Amino acid sequence: MKSRVSSIRELLKRGYEVLKNREIESYALDAQLLLGKVLNKDRLFMLINGDYKVPEKETEEYYKYLKLREDKMPVKYILGHCEFMGIDFIVKPGVLIPRPDTETLVEQALIQIKHNNFHNICDVCCGTGIIGISIAKLIEGMNVKCCDISSTACEVTAENIRRFSLEEKVQVVKSNLMEYYIQNEVKFHMIVSNPPYIKESSIPTLMEDVKNYEPREALSGGKDGLEFYRKITKESLRVLESNGIIMFEIGYDQRESVSDILAQNGFKNIMCIKDLAGKDRVIKGVL
Missing domain, CATH: 3.40.50.150 (Vaccinia Virus protein VP39)
Known part of the structure:
Protein backbone atom coordinates (compact mmCIF):
# COMPACT_ATOMS: atom_id res chain seq x y z
CA MET A 1 0.00 0.00 0.00
CA LYS A 2 1.27 3.48 -0.78
CA SER A 3 2.60 5.33 2.24
CA ARG A 4 2.85 8.79 0.66
CA VAL A 5 -0.14 11.08 0.51
CA SER A 6 -1.90 10.81 -2.84
CA SER A 7 -4.09 13.30 -4.65
CA ILE A 8 -7.65 12.69 -5.80
CA ARG A 9 -6.40 12.73 -9.40
CA GLU A 10 -3.80 10.02 -8.71
CA LEU A 11 -6.24 7.82 -6.83
CA LEU A 12 -8.91 8.07 -9.51
CA LYS A 13 -6.35 7.31 -12.23
CA ARG A 14 -5.28 4.20 -10.33
CA GLY A 15 -8.92 3.18 -9.77
CA TYR A 16 -9.72 3.58 -13.47
CA GLU A 17 -6.77 1.34 -14.41
CA VAL A 18 -7.63 -1.37 -11.90
CA LEU A 19 -11.32 -1.59 -12.79
CA LYS A 20 -10.80 -1.19 -16.52
CA ASN A 21 -8.38 -4.13 -16.44
CA ARG A 22 -11.20 -6.21 -14.95
CA GLU A 23 -13.40 -5.18 -17.89
CA ILE A 24 -15.83 -3.28 -15.68
CA GLU A 25 -17.64 -0.96 -18.11
CA SER A 26 -18.57 1.60 -15.45
CA TYR A 27 -14.96 1.78 -14.20
CA ALA A 28 -14.75 5.60 -14.10
CA LEU A 29 -18.09 6.14 -12.36
CA ASP A 30 -17.44 3.32 -9.89
CA ALA A 31 -13.99 4.64 -8.92
CA GLN A 32 -15.45 8.12 -8.41
CA LEU A 33 -18.30 6.79 -6.27
CA LEU A 34 -15.98 4.69 -4.11
CA LEU A 35 -13.56 7.55 -3.48
CA GLY A 36 -16.55 9.81 -2.84
CA LYS A 37 -17.79 7.38 -0.17
CA VAL A 38 -14.41 7.48 1.58
CA LEU A 39 -14.12 11.27 1.45
CA ASN A 40 -17.83 11.97 1.95
CA LYS A 41 -17.68 14.20 -1.14
CA ASP A 42 -19.73 14.25 -4.33
CA ARG A 43 -18.36 13.51 -7.81
CA LEU A 44 -18.31 17.19 -8.80
CA PHE A 45 -15.99 18.01 -5.88
CA MET A 46 -13.56 15.30 -6.96
CA LEU A 47 -13.60 16.23 -10.62
CA ILE A 48 -12.73 19.89 -9.91
CA ASN A 49 -10.35 19.27 -7.00
CA GLY A 50 -7.86 16.84 -8.52
CA ASP A 51 -4.97 18.18 -6.41
CA TYR A 52 -6.80 17.63 -3.11
CA LYS A 53 -4.57 15.48 -0.88
CA VAL A 54 -6.18 12.36 0.53
CA PRO A 55 -4.96 11.23 3.99
CA GLU A 56 -3.33 7.81 4.19
CA LYS A 57 -6.17 6.25 6.22
CA GLU A 58 -8.75 7.23 3.59
CA THR A 59 -6.44 6.08 0.80
CA GLU A 60 -6.21 2.62 2.38
CA GLU A 61 -9.99 2.49 2.76
CA TYR A 62 -10.40 3.45 -0.90
CA TYR A 63 -8.06 0.65 -2.01
CA LYS A 64 -10.03 -1.79 0.14
CA TYR A 65 -13.28 -0.81 -1.62
CA LEU A 66 -11.51 -0.91 -4.98
CA LYS A 67 -10.45 -4.51 -4.29
CA LEU A 68 -14.06 -5.49 -3.54
CA ARG A 69 -15.20 -3.94 -6.81
CA GLU A 70 -12.28 -5.56 -8.64
CA ASP A 71 -13.64 -8.89 -7.34
CA LYS A 72 -16.97 -7.92 -8.98
CA MET A 73 -18.90 -7.07 -5.82
CA PRO A 74 -21.73 -4.77 -7.01
CA VAL A 75 -20.86 -1.14 -6.34
CA LYS A 76 -24.27 -0.57 -4.69
CA TYR A 77 -23.43 -3.14 -2.01
CA ILE A 78 -20.11 -1.40 -1.31
CA LEU A 79 -21.78 2.03 -1.16
CA GLY A 80 -24.62 0.69 1.01
Missing part, protein backbone atom coordinates in the same frame (compact mmCIF):
# COMPACT_ATOMS: atom_id res chain seq x y z
CA HIS A 81 -27.33 2.63 -0.75
CA CYS A 82 -29.12 2.95 -4.09
CA GLU A 83 -31.44 5.51 -5.67
CA PHE A 84 -34.90 4.38 -6.78
CA MET A 85 -37.79 6.66 -7.81
CA GLY A 86 -35.56 9.56 -6.76
CA ILE A 87 -35.41 8.14 -3.21
CA ASP A 88 -32.15 7.01 -1.57
CA PHE A 89 -32.63 3.49 -0.17
CA ILE A 90 -30.35 1.44 2.10
CA VAL A 91 -29.08 -1.70 0.31
CA LYS A 92 -27.06 -4.58 1.77
CA PRO A 93 -25.64 -7.92 0.60
CA GLY A 94 -28.31 -10.60 0.95
CA VAL A 95 -31.01 -8.44 -0.65
CA LEU A 96 -31.61 -7.85 -4.36
CA ILE A 97 -30.30 -4.50 -5.63
CA PRO A 98 -33.14 -2.26 -6.91
CA ARG A 99 -33.32 -1.93 -10.71
CA PRO A 100 -34.61 1.06 -12.69
CA ASP A 101 -36.94 -1.40 -14.54
CA THR A 102 -39.00 -1.76 -11.37
CA GLU A 103 -39.88 1.96 -11.45
CA THR A 104 -42.36 1.06 -14.23
CA LEU A 105 -44.24 -1.19 -11.77
CA VAL A 106 -44.35 1.55 -9.11
CA GLU A 107 -45.48 4.21 -11.60
CA GLN A 108 -48.30 1.99 -12.87
CA ALA A 109 -49.32 1.08 -9.31
CA LEU A 110 -49.51 4.78 -8.39
CA ILE A 111 -51.84 5.42 -11.34
CA GLN A 112 -54.19 2.58 -10.32
CA ILE A 113 -54.15 3.54 -6.62
CA LYS A 114 -55.13 7.13 -7.39
CA HIS A 115 -57.74 6.15 -9.98
CA ASN A 116 -59.43 3.59 -7.71
CA ASN A 117 -58.84 5.40 -4.41
CA PHE A 118 -57.08 2.32 -2.99
CA HIS A 119 -55.53 2.40 0.49
CA ASN A 120 -54.54 -1.13 1.52
CA ILE A 121 -51.55 -2.37 -0.47
CA CYS A 122 -49.37 -5.48 -0.13
CA ASP A 123 -45.79 -5.63 -1.46
CA VAL A 124 -44.93 -9.35 -1.79
CA CYS A 125 -41.26 -10.45 -1.98
CA CYS A 126 -40.42 -6.91 -0.85
CA GLY A 127 -36.60 -7.19 -0.77
CA THR A 128 -35.40 -3.73 0.27
CA GLY A 129 -39.01 -2.50 0.45
CA ILE A 130 -38.61 -0.13 -2.49
CA ILE A 131 -42.04 -0.76 -4.06
CA GLY A 132 -44.19 -0.47 -0.94
CA ILE A 133 -42.15 2.34 0.61
CA SER A 134 -42.12 4.38 -2.62
CA ILE A 135 -45.91 4.10 -2.82
CA ALA A 136 -46.34 5.16 0.82
CA LYS A 137 -43.90 8.04 0.40
CA LEU A 138 -45.51 9.36 -2.79
CA ILE A 139 -49.22 9.06 -1.89
CA GLU A 140 -50.93 10.20 1.32
CA GLY A 141 -53.20 7.93 3.35
CA MET A 142 -51.59 4.63 2.40
CA ASN A 143 -51.61 1.48 4.52
CA VAL A 144 -48.82 -0.68 3.09
CA LYS A 145 -47.82 -4.18 4.22
CA CYS A 146 -44.48 -5.59 3.03
CA CYS A 147 -43.54 -9.25 3.33
CA ASP A 148 -40.57 -11.44 2.49
CA ILE A 149 -39.35 -14.89 3.54
CA SER A 150 -35.80 -13.55 3.96
CA SER A 151 -34.84 -12.24 7.42
CA THR A 152 -32.23 -9.97 5.82
CA ALA A 153 -34.84 -8.50 3.46
CA CYS A 154 -37.20 -7.82 6.37
CA GLU A 155 -34.39 -6.14 8.34
CA VAL A 156 -33.38 -3.92 5.41
CA THR A 157 -37.02 -3.01 4.68
CA ALA A 158 -37.50 -2.12 8.37
CA GLU A 159 -34.38 0.09 8.19
CA ASN A 160 -35.74 1.85 5.12
CA ILE A 161 -39.14 2.35 6.77
CA ARG A 162 -37.41 4.03 9.73
CA ARG A 163 -35.13 6.00 7.40
CA PHE A 164 -38.16 7.78 5.94
CA SER A 165 -40.21 7.87 9.19
CA LEU A 166 -42.99 5.80 7.62
CA GLU A 167 -43.70 3.52 10.60
CA GLU A 168 -47.34 4.68 10.69
CA LYS A 169 -47.93 3.85 7.01
CA VAL A 170 -45.73 0.81 6.29
CA GLN A 171 -45.17 -2.43 8.18
CA VAL A 172 -43.04 -5.45 7.30
CA VAL A 173 -43.52 -9.07 8.34
CA LYS A 174 -41.51 -12.20 7.67
CA SER A 175 -43.81 -14.50 5.75
CA ASN A 176 -43.68 -17.23 3.14
CA LEU A 177 -45.39 -15.15 0.44
CA MET A 178 -48.81 -14.09 1.84
CA GLU A 179 -49.19 -16.92 4.36
CA TYR A 180 -49.22 -14.49 7.32
CA TYR A 181 -52.02 -12.36 5.84
CA ILE A 182 -54.09 -15.42 4.84
CA GLN A 183 -53.85 -16.80 8.39
CA ASN A 184 -54.79 -13.42 9.89
CA GLU A 185 -57.56 -12.74 7.34
CA VAL A 186 -56.02 -9.45 6.17
CA LYS A 187 -57.52 -8.00 2.98
CA PHE A 188 -55.97 -5.74 0.34
CA HIS A 189 -57.10 -3.49 -2.50
CA MET A 190 -53.89 -4.18 -4.42
CA ILE A 191 -51.01 -6.65 -4.48
CA VAL A 192 -47.75 -5.56 -6.10
CA SER A 193 -44.80 -7.86 -6.55
CA ASN A 194 -41.43 -8.14 -8.24
CA PRO A 195 -40.92 -11.86 -7.55
CA PRO A 196 -37.92 -13.99 -8.51
CA TYR A 197 -38.51 -14.76 -12.19
CA ILE A 198 -35.27 -15.99 -13.77
CA LYS A 199 -35.22 -19.59 -15.01
CA GLU A 200 -32.98 -21.74 -12.84
CA SER A 201 -30.99 -22.82 -15.91
CA SER A 202 -30.28 -19.18 -16.85
CA ILE A 203 -28.65 -18.17 -13.56
CA PRO A 204 -25.14 -19.41 -14.51
CA THR A 205 -25.28 -17.11 -17.57
CA LEU A 206 -25.84 -13.94 -15.52
CA MET A 207 -23.11 -11.32 -14.98
CA GLU A 208 -20.60 -12.18 -12.24
CA ASP A 209 -21.78 -9.20 -10.17
CA VAL A 210 -25.27 -10.72 -10.06
CA LYS A 211 -24.77 -14.50 -9.90
CA ASN A 212 -21.88 -14.38 -7.41
CA TYR A 213 -23.25 -11.76 -5.02
CA GLU A 214 -26.99 -11.25 -5.22
CA PRO A 215 -29.14 -13.79 -3.32
CA ARG A 216 -30.08 -16.75 -5.49
CA GLU A 217 -33.48 -17.05 -3.79
CA ALA A 218 -34.28 -13.51 -4.97
CA LEU A 219 -33.39 -14.42 -8.57
CA SER A 220 -34.61 -17.95 -9.26
CA GLY A 221 -38.22 -18.42 -10.30
CA GLY A 222 -37.81 -22.18 -10.54
CA LYS A 223 -37.43 -24.38 -13.59
CA ASP A 224 -39.54 -22.22 -15.91
CA GLY A 225 -39.22 -18.89 -14.04
CA LEU A 226 -42.96 -18.84 -13.28
CA GLU A 227 -43.13 -20.61 -9.91
CA PHE A 228 -43.80 -17.46 -7.86
CA TYR A 229 -46.34 -16.02 -10.29
CA ARG A 230 -48.41 -19.18 -9.86
CA LYS A 231 -48.16 -19.21 -6.07
CA ILE A 232 -48.77 -15.48 -5.53
CA THR A 233 -51.70 -15.43 -7.97
CA LYS A 234 -53.33 -18.39 -6.22
CA GLU A 235 -52.81 -16.89 -2.76
CA SER A 236 -54.06 -13.48 -3.91
CA LEU A 237 -57.56 -14.95 -4.37
CA ARG A 238 -57.73 -15.24 -0.56
CA VAL A 239 -56.54 -11.73 0.32
CA LEU A 240 -57.72 -9.44 -2.51
CA GLU A 241 -60.95 -7.48 -2.16
CA SER A 242 -63.52 -7.76 -4.95
CA ASN A 243 -62.32 -5.67 -7.92
CA GLY A 244 -58.85 -5.67 -6.36
CA ILE A 245 -55.83 -5.46 -8.62
CA ILE A 246 -52.67 -7.55 -8.85
CA MET A 247 -49.58 -6.12 -10.55
CA PHE A 248 -46.39 -8.04 -11.32
CA GLU A 249 -43.04 -7.11 -12.74
CA ILE A 250 -42.16 -9.68 -15.41
CA GLY A 251 -39.23 -10.70 -17.57
CA TYR A 252 -39.26 -9.38 -21.13
CA ASP A 253 -40.45 -12.74 -22.52
CA GLN A 254 -43.06 -13.67 -19.88
CA ARG A 255 -46.09 -11.61 -20.93
CA GLU A 256 -48.07 -14.49 -22.37
CA SER A 257 -47.25 -16.98 -19.62
CA VAL A 258 -48.08 -14.65 -16.72
CA SER A 259 -51.22 -13.36 -18.46
CA ASP A 260 -52.37 -16.99 -18.82
CA ILE A 261 -51.75 -17.65 -15.10
CA LEU A 262 -53.93 -14.66 -14.17
CA ALA A 263 -56.68 -15.63 -16.64
CA GLN A 264 -56.75 -19.22 -15.34
CA ASN A 265 -57.32 -17.86 -11.83
CA GLY A 266 -60.28 -15.69 -12.79
CA PHE A 267 -58.61 -12.32 -13.30
CA LYS A 268 -60.01 -10.03 -15.98
CA ASN A 269 -58.97 -6.85 -17.82
CA ILE A 270 -55.45 -8.30 -18.04
CA MET A 271 -53.00 -5.96 -19.69
CA CYS A 272 -49.26 -5.56 -20.19
CA ILE A 273 -47.28 -2.31 -19.84
CA LYS A 274 -43.89 -1.78 -21.45
CA ASP A 275 -40.89 -0.13 -19.76
CA LEU A 276 -38.92 2.83 -21.13
CA ALA A 277 -36.84 0.47 -23.26
CA GLY A 278 -40.01 -0.79 -24.96
CA LYS A 279 -39.86 -4.22 -23.28
CA ASP A 280 -42.85 -5.94 -21.67
CA ARG A 281 -42.39 -5.19 -17.96
CA VAL A 282 -45.65 -5.11 -15.97
CA ILE A 283 -48.75 -7.31 -16.01
CA LYS A 284 -51.96 -6.08 -14.39
CA GLY A 285 -55.15 -8.01 -13.67
CA VAL A 286 -58.44 -7.21 -11.92
CA LEU A 287 -60.20 -9.76 -9.73
Whole structure:
Protein backbone atom coordinates (compact mmCIF):
# COMPACT_ATOMS: atom_id res chain seq x y z
CA MET A 1 0.00 0.00 0.00
CA LYS A 2 1.27 3.48 -0.78
CA SER A 3 2.60 5.33 2.24
CA ARG A 4 2.85 8.79 0.66
CA VAL A 5 -0.14 11.08 0.51
CA SER A 6 -1.90 10.81 -2.84
CA SER A 7 -4.09 13.30 -4.65
CA ILE A 8 -7.65 12.69 -5.80
CA ARG A 9 -6.40 12.73 -9.40
CA GLU A 10 -3.80 10.02 -8.71
CA LEU A 11 -6.24 7.82 -6.83
CA LEU A 12 -8.91 8.07 -9.51
CA LYS A 13 -6.35 7.31 -12.23
CA ARG A 14 -5.28 4.20 -10.33
CA GLY A 15 -8.92 3.18 -9.77
CA TYR A 16 -9.72 3.58 -13.47
CA GLU A 17 -6.77 1.34 -14.41
CA VAL A 18 -7.63 -1.37 -11.90
CA LEU A 19 -11.32 -1.59 -12.79
CA LYS A 20 -10.80 -1.19 -16.52
CA ASN A 21 -8.38 -4.13 -16.44
CA ARG A 22 -11.20 -6.21 -14.95
CA GLU A 23 -13.40 -5.18 -17.89
CA ILE A 24 -15.83 -3.28 -15.68
CA GLU A 25 -17.64 -0.96 -18.11
CA SER A 26 -18.57 1.60 -15.45
CA TYR A 27 -14.96 1.78 -14.20
CA ALA A 28 -14.75 5.60 -14.10
CA LEU A 29 -18.09 6.14 -12.36
CA ASP A 30 -17.44 3.32 -9.89
CA ALA A 31 -13.99 4.64 -8.92
CA GLN A 32 -15.45 8.12 -8.41
CA LEU A 33 -18.30 6.79 -6.27
CA LEU A 34 -15.98 4.69 -4.11
CA LEU A 35 -13.56 7.55 -3.48
CA GLY A 36 -16.55 9.81 -2.84
CA LYS A 37 -17.79 7.38 -0.17
CA VAL A 38 -14.41 7.48 1.58
CA LEU A 39 -14.12 11.27 1.45
CA ASN A 40 -17.83 11.97 1.95
CA LYS A 41 -17.68 14.20 -1.14
CA ASP A 42 -19.73 14.25 -4.33
CA ARG A 43 -18.36 13.51 -7.81
CA LEU A 44 -18.31 17.19 -8.80
CA PHE A 45 -15.99 18.01 -5.88
CA MET A 46 -13.56 15.30 -6.96
CA LEU A 47 -13.60 16.23 -10.62
CA ILE A 48 -12.73 19.89 -9.91
CA ASN A 49 -10.35 19.27 -7.00
CA GLY A 50 -7.86 16.84 -8.52
CA ASP A 51 -4.97 18.18 -6.41
CA TYR A 52 -6.80 17.63 -3.11
CA LYS A 53 -4.57 15.48 -0.88
CA VAL A 54 -6.18 12.36 0.53
CA PRO A 55 -4.96 11.23 3.99
CA GLU A 56 -3.33 7.81 4.19
CA LYS A 57 -6.17 6.25 6.22
CA GLU A 58 -8.75 7.23 3.59
CA THR A 59 -6.44 6.08 0.80
CA GLU A 60 -6.21 2.62 2.38
CA GLU A 61 -9.99 2.49 2.76
CA TYR A 62 -10.40 3.45 -0.90
CA TYR A 63 -8.06 0.65 -2.01
CA LYS A 64 -10.03 -1.79 0.14
CA TYR A 65 -13.28 -0.81 -1.62
CA LEU A 66 -11.51 -0.91 -4.98
CA LYS A 67 -10.45 -4.51 -4.29
CA LEU A 68 -14.06 -5.49 -3.54
CA ARG A 69 -15.20 -3.94 -6.81
CA GLU A 70 -12.28 -5.56 -8.64
CA ASP A 71 -13.64 -8.89 -7.34
CA LYS A 72 -16.97 -7.92 -8.98
CA MET A 73 -18.90 -7.07 -5.82
CA PRO A 74 -21.73 -4.77 -7.01
CA VAL A 75 -20.86 -1.14 -6.34
CA LYS A 76 -24.27 -0.57 -4.69
CA TYR A 77 -23.43 -3.14 -2.01
CA ILE A 78 -20.11 -1.40 -1.31
CA LEU A 79 -21.78 2.03 -1.16
CA GLY A 80 -24.62 0.69 1.01
CA HIS A 81 -27.33 2.63 -0.75
CA CYS A 82 -29.12 2.95 -4.09
CA GLU A 83 -31.44 5.51 -5.67
CA PHE A 84 -34.90 4.38 -6.78
CA MET A 85 -37.79 6.66 -7.81
CA GLY A 86 -35.56 9.56 -6.76
CA ILE A 87 -35.41 8.14 -3.21
CA ASP A 88 -32.15 7.01 -1.57
CA PHE A 89 -32.63 3.49 -0.17
CA ILE A 90 -30.35 1.44 2.10
CA VAL A 91 -29.08 -1.70 0.31
CA LYS A 92 -27.06 -4.58 1.77
CA PRO A 93 -25.64 -7.92 0.60
CA GLY A 94 -28.31 -10.60 0.95
CA VAL A 95 -31.01 -8.44 -0.65
CA LEU A 96 -31.61 -7.85 -4.36
CA ILE A 97 -30.30 -4.50 -5.63
CA PRO A 98 -33.14 -2.26 -6.91
CA ARG A 99 -33.32 -1.93 -10.71
CA PRO A 100 -34.61 1.06 -12.69
CA ASP A 101 -36.94 -1.40 -14.54
CA THR A 102 -39.00 -1.76 -11.37
CA GLU A 103 -39.88 1.96 -11.45
CA THR A 104 -42.36 1.06 -14.23
CA LEU A 105 -44.24 -1.19 -11.77
CA VAL A 106 -44.35 1.55 -9.11
CA GLU A 107 -45.48 4.21 -11.60
CA GLN A 108 -48.30 1.99 -12.87
CA ALA A 109 -49.32 1.08 -9.31
CA LEU A 110 -49.51 4.78 -8.39
CA ILE A 111 -51.84 5.42 -11.34
CA GLN A 112 -54.19 2.58 -10.32
CA ILE A 113 -54.15 3.54 -6.62
CA LYS A 114 -55.13 7.13 -7.39
CA HIS A 115 -57.74 6.15 -9.98
CA ASN A 116 -59.43 3.59 -7.71
CA ASN A 117 -58.84 5.40 -4.41
CA PHE A 118 -57.08 2.32 -2.99
CA HIS A 119 -55.53 2.40 0.49
CA ASN A 120 -54.54 -1.13 1.52
CA ILE A 121 -51.55 -2.37 -0.47
CA CYS A 122 -49.37 -5.48 -0.13
CA ASP A 123 -45.79 -5.63 -1.46
CA VAL A 124 -44.93 -9.35 -1.79
CA CYS A 125 -41.26 -10.45 -1.98
CA CYS A 126 -40.42 -6.91 -0.85
CA GLY A 127 -36.60 -7.19 -0.77
CA THR A 128 -35.40 -3.73 0.27
CA GLY A 129 -39.01 -2.50 0.45
CA ILE A 130 -38.61 -0.13 -2.49
CA ILE A 131 -42.04 -0.76 -4.06
CA GLY A 132 -44.19 -0.47 -0.94
CA ILE A 133 -42.15 2.34 0.61
CA SER A 134 -42.12 4.38 -2.62
CA ILE A 135 -45.91 4.10 -2.82
CA ALA A 136 -46.34 5.16 0.82
CA LYS A 137 -43.90 8.04 0.40
CA LEU A 138 -45.51 9.36 -2.79
CA ILE A 139 -49.22 9.06 -1.89
CA GLU A 140 -50.93 10.20 1.32
CA GLY A 141 -53.20 7.93 3.35
CA MET A 142 -51.59 4.63 2.40
CA ASN A 143 -51.61 1.48 4.52
CA VAL A 144 -48.82 -0.68 3.09
CA LYS A 145 -47.82 -4.18 4.22
CA CYS A 146 -44.48 -5.59 3.03
CA CYS A 147 -43.54 -9.25 3.33
CA ASP A 148 -40.57 -11.44 2.49
CA ILE A 149 -39.35 -14.89 3.54
CA SER A 150 -35.80 -13.55 3.96
CA SER A 151 -34.84 -12.24 7.42
CA THR A 152 -32.23 -9.97 5.82
CA ALA A 153 -34.84 -8.50 3.46
CA CYS A 154 -37.20 -7.82 6.37
CA GLU A 155 -34.39 -6.14 8.34
CA VAL A 156 -33.38 -3.92 5.41
CA THR A 157 -37.02 -3.01 4.68
CA ALA A 158 -37.50 -2.12 8.37
CA GLU A 159 -34.38 0.09 8.19
CA ASN A 160 -35.74 1.85 5.12
CA ILE A 161 -39.14 2.35 6.77
CA ARG A 162 -37.41 4.03 9.73
CA ARG A 163 -35.13 6.00 7.40
CA PHE A 164 -38.16 7.78 5.94
CA SER A 165 -40.21 7.87 9.19
CA LEU A 166 -42.99 5.80 7.62
CA GLU A 167 -43.70 3.52 10.60
CA GLU A 168 -47.34 4.68 10.69
CA LYS A 169 -47.93 3.85 7.01
CA VAL A 170 -45.73 0.81 6.29
CA GLN A 171 -45.17 -2.43 8.18
CA VAL A 172 -43.04 -5.45 7.30
CA VAL A 173 -43.52 -9.07 8.34
CA LYS A 174 -41.51 -12.20 7.67
CA SER A 175 -43.81 -14.50 5.75
CA ASN A 176 -43.68 -17.23 3.14
CA LEU A 177 -45.39 -15.15 0.44
CA MET A 178 -48.81 -14.09 1.84
CA GLU A 179 -49.19 -16.92 4.36
CA TYR A 180 -49.22 -14.49 7.32
CA TYR A 181 -52.02 -12.36 5.84
CA ILE A 182 -54.09 -15.42 4.84
CA GLN A 183 -53.85 -16.80 8.39
CA ASN A 184 -54.79 -13.42 9.89
CA GLU A 185 -57.56 -12.74 7.34
CA VAL A 186 -56.02 -9.45 6.17
CA LYS A 187 -57.52 -8.00 2.98
CA PHE A 188 -55.97 -5.74 0.34
CA HIS A 189 -57.10 -3.49 -2.50
CA MET A 190 -53.89 -4.18 -4.42
CA ILE A 191 -51.01 -6.65 -4.48
CA VAL A 192 -47.75 -5.56 -6.10
CA SER A 193 -44.80 -7.86 -6.55
CA ASN A 194 -41.43 -8.14 -8.24
CA PRO A 195 -40.92 -11.86 -7.55
CA PRO A 196 -37.92 -13.99 -8.51
CA TYR A 197 -38.51 -14.76 -12.19
CA ILE A 198 -35.27 -15.99 -13.77
CA LYS A 199 -35.22 -19.59 -15.01
CA GLU A 200 -32.98 -21.74 -12.84
CA SER A 201 -30.99 -22.82 -15.91
CA SER A 202 -30.28 -19.18 -16.85
CA ILE A 203 -28.65 -18.17 -13.56
CA PRO A 204 -25.14 -19.41 -14.51
CA THR A 205 -25.28 -17.11 -17.57
CA LEU A 206 -25.84 -13.94 -15.52
CA MET A 207 -23.11 -11.32 -14.98
CA GLU A 208 -20.60 -12.18 -12.24
CA ASP A 209 -21.78 -9.20 -10.17
CA VAL A 210 -25.27 -10.72 -10.06
CA LYS A 211 -24.77 -14.50 -9.90
CA ASN A 212 -21.88 -14.38 -7.41
CA TYR A 213 -23.25 -11.76 -5.02
CA GLU A 214 -26.99 -11.25 -5.22
CA PRO A 215 -29.14 -13.79 -3.32
CA ARG A 216 -30.08 -16.75 -5.49
CA GLU A 217 -33.48 -17.05 -3.79
CA ALA A 218 -34.28 -13.51 -4.97
CA LEU A 219 -33.39 -14.42 -8.57
CA SER A 220 -34.61 -17.95 -9.26
CA GLY A 221 -38.22 -18.42 -10.30
CA GLY A 222 -37.81 -22.18 -10.54
CA LYS A 223 -37.43 -24.38 -13.59
CA ASP A 224 -39.54 -22.22 -15.91
CA GLY A 225 -39.22 -18.89 -14.04
CA LEU A 226 -42.96 -18.84 -13.28
CA GLU A 227 -43.13 -20.61 -9.91
CA PHE A 228 -43.80 -17.46 -7.86
CA TYR A 229 -46.34 -16.02 -10.29
CA ARG A 230 -48.41 -19.18 -9.86
CA LYS A 231 -48.16 -19.21 -6.07
CA ILE A 232 -48.77 -15.48 -5.53
CA THR A 233 -51.70 -15.43 -7.97
CA LYS A 234 -53.33 -18.39 -6.22
CA GLU A 235 -52.81 -16.89 -2.76
CA SER A 236 -54.06 -13.48 -3.91
CA LEU A 237 -57.56 -14.95 -4.37
CA ARG A 238 -57.73 -15.24 -0.56
CA VAL A 239 -56.54 -11.73 0.32
CA LEU A 240 -57.72 -9.44 -2.51
CA GLU A 241 -60.95 -7.48 -2.16
CA SER A 242 -63.52 -7.76 -4.95
CA ASN A 243 -62.32 -5.67 -7.92
CA GLY A 244 -58.85 -5.67 -6.36
CA ILE A 245 -55.83 -5.46 -8.62
CA ILE A 246 -52.67 -7.55 -8.85
CA MET A 247 -49.58 -6.12 -10.55
CA PHE A 248 -46.39 -8.04 -11.32
CA GLU A 249 -43.04 -7.11 -12.74
CA ILE A 250 -42.16 -9.68 -15.41
CA GLY A 251 -39.23 -10.70 -17.57
CA TYR A 252 -39.26 -9.38 -21.13
CA ASP A 253 -40.45 -12.74 -22.52
CA GLN A 254 -43.06 -13.67 -19.88
CA ARG A 255 -46.09 -11.61 -20.93
CA GLU A 256 -48.07 -14.49 -22.37
CA SER A 257 -47.25 -16.98 -19.62
CA VAL A 258 -48.08 -14.65 -16.72
CA SER A 259 -51.22 -13.36 -18.46
CA ASP A 260 -52.37 -16.99 -18.82
CA ILE A 261 -51.75 -17.65 -15.10
CA LEU A 262 -53.93 -14.66 -14.17
CA ALA A 263 -56.68 -15.63 -16.64
CA GLN A 264 -56.75 -19.22 -15.34
CA ASN A 265 -57.32 -17.86 -11.83
CA GLY A 266 -60.28 -15.69 -12.79
CA PHE A 267 -58.61 -12.32 -13.30
CA LYS A 268 -60.01 -10.03 -15.98
CA ASN A 269 -58.97 -6.85 -17.82
CA ILE A 270 -55.45 -8.30 -18.04
CA MET A 271 -53.00 -5.96 -19.69
CA CYS A 272 -49.26 -5.56 -20.19
CA ILE A 273 -47.28 -2.31 -19.84
CA LYS A 274 -43.89 -1.78 -21.45
CA ASP A 275 -40.89 -0.13 -19.76
CA LEU A 276 -38.92 2.83 -21.13
CA ALA A 277 -36.84 0.47 -23.26
CA GLY A 278 -40.01 -0.79 -24.96
CA LYS A 279 -39.86 -4.22 -23.28
CA ASP A 280 -42.85 -5.94 -21.67
CA ARG A 281 -42.39 -5.19 -17.96
CA VAL A 282 -45.65 -5.11 -15.97
CA ILE A 283 -48.75 -7.31 -16.01
CA LYS A 284 -51.96 -6.08 -14.39
CA GLY A 285 -55.15 -8.01 -13.67
CA VAL A 286 -58.44 -7.21 -11.92
CA LEU A 287 -60.20 -9.76 -9.73
